[in-house]
């Protein structure tokens with residue numbers, strides 16, 4: 001099943017096993033948590049295959065997907081978890097965790113650059129060029145194009161390898177514990193974003 005893109009509607013099928021860590025990304029109608037709906041959830045076990053769950057508006061039950069996202073025995077790997085975790089909380093009512101965020105890890109170890117996009121990480125750490133061409137497309141369409149599905153899949157296929165590389169760097173720099181505490185705080189950060197403190201640095205002096 002390696003290298004395949006599996007496309008489902010409404011929920012994951014029964015009996016899928018992602019092991020002890022799953023890469024996750026979402027596609028939405030936009031970046032506004034209150035206005036824009038969740039359209040697609042992409043998952044990968046890190047085996048080269050992607051599992052895409054397309055969600056129709058107002059049809060957000062997805063019990064198997066929710067169980068996986070909340071499973072304490074499965075680490076969820078995101079790039080910029082803050083947004084996806086808030087979206088998933090808002091639409092599926094699920095508290096995702098435990099978490100690993102490749103963007104936070106990158107900020108903690110790649111202090112020699114301010115470029116922490118997924119494309120930047122894939123290029124530098126894995127030597128892989130990601131295409132971002134379909135990023136701004138209509139994810140709410142009833143039928144997603146093969147190009148959209150391929151793009152959506154590519155966003156989760158490399159997160160396991162990035163996590164491994166970033167973990168090595170976190171250990172080398174003595175920042176793995178700090179990273180773990182930041183990942184644990186993400187759920188609270190997402191809750192603040194949804195409750196209206198999204199534009200506020202709650203730790204700022206003024």
Ligand code: MN
Nearest residue numbers: 025026027155
């Ligand atoms: Mn994406």
